[in-house]
Amino acid sequence: MAGEFAQQKKPIRWHIAVFLAPAVLVYTAVMIIPLFGTLQLSLFNAENQQRFFVGLDNFRKLFGDPRWSASFWNALWNNTWFFIIHMLVQNPIGIGLAALLSSPKLRFSAFYRTAIFIPTILSFVIVGFAWKLILSPLWGVAPNLLDLVGLKSLFTPWLGKEEYALTTLGLISVWQFVGIPMMLIYAALLSIPDEVIEAAEMDGITGMAQFWKIKLPLILPSIGIISILTFVGNFNAFDLIYSAQGALAGPNYSTDILGTFLYRTFFGFQLQTGDPYMGSAIASMMFLIILTGVCIYLFTIQTRLRRYQF
Amino acid sequence: MGSLTIDKVKKSFGRVDVLKGIDLAVNDGEFVVFVGPSGCGKSTLLRIIAGLEDSTSGRVLIDGADVTVTPPANRGIAMVFQTYALYPHLTVRSNMSLGLKQIGTPAAEIDRRVTAASTMLSLEPYLERRPAELSGGQRQRVAIGRAVVREPKLFLFDEPLSNLDAALRVNTRLEIAQLHRRLKATMIYVTHDQVEAMTLADKIVVLNAGRIEQVGAPMDLYNKPANEFVAGFIGSPRMNFIDAAKLGEGQAKTIGVRPEHLTVDTGSGAWKGTVVHAEHLGADTNLYVETEKAGLLTVRIFGVYGAEAGSTLYVTPDPQRTYRFDADGKALA
Numbered sequence: 001m002a003g004e005f006a007q008q009k010k011p012i013r014w015h016i017a018v019f020l021a022p023a024v025l026v027y028t029a030v031m032i033i034p035l036f037g038t039l040q041l042s043l044f045n046a047e048n049q050q051r052f053f054v055g056l057d058n059f060r061k062l063f064g065d066p067r068w069s070a071s072f073w074n075a076l077w078n079n080t081w082f083f084i085i086h087m088l089v090q091n092p093i094g095i096g097l098a099a100l101l102s103s104p105k106l107r108f109s110a111f112y113r114t115a116i117f118i119p120t121i122l123s124f125v126i127v128g129f130a131w132k133l134i135l136s137p138l139w140g141v142a143p144n145l146l147d148l149v150g151l152k153s154l155f156t157p158w159l160g161k162e163e164y165a166l167t168t169l170g171l172i173s174v175w176q177f178v179g180i181p182m183m184l185i186y187a188a189l190l191s192i193p194d195e196v197i198e199a200a201e202m203d204g205i206t207g208m209a210q211f212w213k214i215k216l217p218l219i220l221p222s223i224g225i226i227s228i229l230t231f232v233g234n235f236n237a238f239d240l241i242y243s244a245q246g247a248l249a250g251p252n253y254s255t256d257i258l259g260t261f262l263y264r265t266f267f268g269f270q271l272q273t274g275d276p277y278m279g280s281a282i283a284s285m286m287f288l289i290i291l292t293g294v295c296i297y298l299f300t301i302q303t304r305l306r307r308y309q310f
Numbered sequence: 311m312g313s314l315t316i317d318k319v320k321k322s323f324g325r326v327d328v329l330k331g332i333d334l335a336v337n338d339g340e341f342v343v344f345v346g347p348s349g350c351g352k353s354t355l356l357r358i359i360a361g362l363e364d365s366t367s368g369r370v371l372i373d374g375a376d377v378t379v380t381p382p383a384n385r386g387i388a389m390v391f392q393t394y395a396l397y398p399h400l401t402v403r404s405n406m407s408l409g410l411k412q413i414g415t416p417a418a419e420i421d422r423r424v425t426a427a428s429t430m431l432s433l434e435p436y437l438e439r440r441p442a443e444l445s446g447g448q449r450q451r452v453a454i455g456r457a458v459v460r461e462p463k464l465f466l467f468d469e470p471l472s473n474l475d476a477a478l479r480v481n482t483r484l485e486i487a488q489l490h491r492r493l494k495a496t497m498i499y500v501t502h503d504q505v506e507a508m509t510l511a512d513k514i515v516v517l518n519a520g521r522i523e524q525v526g527a528p529m530d531l532y533n534k535p536a537n538e539f540v541a542g543f544i545g546s547p548r549m550n551f552i553d554a555a556k557l558g559e560g561q562a563k564t565i566g567v568r569p570e571h572l573t574v575d576t577g578s579g580a581w582k583g584t585v586v587h588a589e590h591l592g593a594d595t596n597l598y599v600e601t602e603k604a605g606l607l608t609v610r611i612f613g614v615y616g617a618e619a620g621s622t623l624y625v626t627p628d629p630q631r632t633y634r635f636d637a638d639g640k641a642l643a
Contacts, residue, residue: 195395198362203409203460204383213408217399308398308442 035287042280058281072282074253075261076289078166082257083234085170086177091226093174094181095219099211101182102189113186117179124176128243131172135159159244162254169255173240177233181226188222189215221305228297235290238263258286312373312463312496313338314359319368321354328354330520332368336498336513341490344500345507345543346517352500353468355517359498360389360466372463383409388457389466392473394449396441396456402428403437406456420459427458430492431485447478454489467499471506483509504544508532516540538639541566547596552604554634562634562642569596569610571631574617579624583607585617599625 045054062068097116101109119127135142137157146152158168192215200206200214238259241249247269249256264272266279314336321329329351336342344352357363359370361382369378377385396405403424410420428434431451441449450470457465467486471479487510490497501507507514508528516523516531516539524536528544535541541549547569554562573579574597583601595615599607607625617623634642 193393193395195391195393196397198382199389199391199395199456200397201362201382202360202387202389203456204412205408206381206383209412213412214397306399 038280038283039287041277042284045277054277058277059285062278062281062285068278071253071256071261072285075256075258078255079235079237079257081166082170082173082237083231085167086174086230086234087227089171090174090178091181091223091230094178094226095185095223097178097182098185098189099215101186113182116182119176120179122176124239125243127172127176128240132159132244135168160251162251165245165251166255169241169244172244173237176240180229184222184226185219188219192218218308221307224297224301224305228294231293231297232290235286235293258282258289262286314464314496314498315369315371315374316355316359317369317371319355319358319365319370321351321358321363322366328520329358329365332522334515334522334525336496339494339496341497341499341510341512342515343507343511343513344498344515344517345502345504346523347543348502349519350517351520352502352517356389356466356468356498356500359464360387361385386463387466388460388462388464389468390450390453390457390470392469394441394446394453394473396449396452398441401438401440402433402444402452402455405441405452406459409456409460423459423461424455427455430458430489431455446474447482450474450482451485454486458489458493463496465495465497467497469501470499471501471503486510504546508544514544516543518543534641535566535633536641538564538566538635538641541633541635541641547608547610549633550604550607551635552607556603556605559634561636563637564635564639566633566635567627568631569608570612571628572607572609573626573628574599574609574611574615574623575626576621576623579626581607581625583623583625585619585621585623587619588617590614597623599623601625 042058043053043055044051045057046052062072097112100106101113103109106112134140135158137143137155137160143152143155146155156164158164196214196218197210200210205213235258237257241255241257241260242263245255247260247264249260262279262282263269265282266274266276268274314334316332316334319329319332320327332351332355344355346352354363358365361377361380365378369376371377372385372387397408400408406424406427407420410423424437428437431454433448433451433455436444436448436452441452444452450473453470470486471482474482483506486497486499490510499506499510511528513525514528514531515525518539523543524531524540526534531540531544535544538551542551545568549566549568550572552565552567554565557565559565581601581603583599583604586598586600586606588598589596592614594613595611595617597609597611597615597617599609601607604625609625636642
């Protein structure tokens with residue numbers, strides 16, 4: 001009797017394919033095909049509107065030619081610094097804000113939460129332009145505000161100095177996006193059961209000790225997710241630099257990151273003519289860098305983080 | 311080293327009065343069980359004793375010292391939660407020792423206490439495991455162990471058995487009873503299960519709607535319930551309540567008689583009735599009998615009794631063991 005069911009052929013479950021199809025088709029059309037198109041394009045070059053296969057020549061040029069490679073390593077280092085600023089400033093502040101917000105004694109916490117999150121939903125054009133105006137030495141409010149507290153001597157045209165411009169832009173980006181780590185950590189903190197916290201209270205683990213010994217270990221998985229989101233976001237960044245400093249990422253390329261470097265190369269800017277093949281090579285490198293970073297995270301860090309069931 | 315006095319404690323959440331003035335004295339070494347239906351305020355009262363909740367008014371005294379505004383950790387108490395509330399990222403050993411480390415107890419002393427507690431609760435094989443690798447019963451033992459190592463003046467248990475399955479519940483109940491005997495510590499235990507209350511308690515506090523209905527030893531509550539609520543709450547199956555008017559009783563409003571104090575006979579008896587349903591449990595048999603005079607009655611017969619639905623029986627109460635209640639539900643002498 002039991003064999004009868006086993007022998008029956010399983011019907012093909014068409015509905016799975018049917019339900020998956022829309023997502024797969026859309027994703028393929030807008031993500032997978034362009035990705036492979038870019039990778040393919042990076043292996044070609046053109047002369048007299050004639051496209052021909054050059055193998056890895058574009059990459060040889062990118063790393064071998066002194067001017068190309070100087071630009072590339074400059075952009076990569078700037079990008080890394082941009083990422084470091086976010087990891088050291090944005091994420092700790094986000095965690096700190098979330099810890100404050102989740103404190104039951106805090107009044108108006110819903111207001112603070114919204115207020116801190118609002119810059120995230122603003123357009124990067126508005127953010128870039130607004131901060132450019134604020135920090136302008138000619139008509140900005142920053143010099144006057146510093147004057148009010150007697151610190152005018154500290155003012156410098158931060159966006160106009162090579163040594164400060166990238167850090168300044170990094171901090172503007174932190175200001176804009178700090179709401180995201182805050183929200184994710186806030187959600188993770190809320191998911192810790194009240195009783196675990198109460199048990200800690202009974203054990204005498206209160207205040208900062210409670211945060212370090214109980215809450216922080218329990219939100220580590222969320223911090224891991226935030227780190228990788230920050231990494232991917234930063235290495236794909238473009239918009240803030242473009243809107244604040246333009247495609248030349250001045251002064252003197254000091255704020256040039258991979259995104260702006262790619263944009264100039266691919267589409268051309270001012271006297272530089274666009275080169276889609278070199279642009280694709282840069283885009284492929286960005287893809288590889290991000291892929292490597294995500295893989296390192298997934299295979300080394302993610303596997304060691306435990307998710308706790310309460 | 312562990313007496314507790316609760317003095318006129320009231321608690322309101324907004325306009326809702328959850329506790330309407332509780333006075334209670336618990337002696338050193340007593341096992342006191344708060345029992346009552348859900349929403350009666352028993353957990354709130356426990357949390358006020360623990361310091362996790364502030365009372366609206368009134369005082370809590372431990373060993374004569376007013377601790378009403380003392381933070382939980384400084385009250386010398388330990389609490390075991392219904393959901394265990396273990397620290398999921400720490401091993402069993404760290405779970406037990408974290409509180410001691412926090413107050414700077416020497417490592418040798420921590421080690422001694424953890425070893426003693428884990429031996430007592432047979433947790434030695436699991437000391438290096440994390441809570442996720444333990445069963446529900448083991449987790450609850452770790453939670454109890456975490457309370458034991460603090461050597462508190464007062465143990466608080468908030469429905470510690472509710473998340474365990476029936477077989478484990480009986481075992482863990484036994485362990486808690488043994489723990490009390492061994493430590494001779496004062497314990498306060500909250501439950502909605504009157505069987506747990508009856509089996510564990512030296513003293514039961516029956517709460518209902520934010521008030522104490524009766525305080526007493528389990529057998530006092532069983533034999534001399536102060537009112538209809540306690541009579542109905544203590545004892546399983548529930549006491550039968552019969553409208554006194556139907557039986558022609560003058561003074562009382564309601565007559566109560568426990569299922570085990572009713573006898574049945576096929577030939578003659580006080581109230582004739584029909585068996586509606588019979589539950590055969592082996593050790594005893596519960597019959598639901600619809601009587602002409604007294605309405606639906608539950609009868610508990612010890613041992614096996616062969617009665618089927620539809621058969622006719624005569625039910626007779628034990629005249630020594632009926633209870634009479636007035637219109638307010640108070641027991642009449």
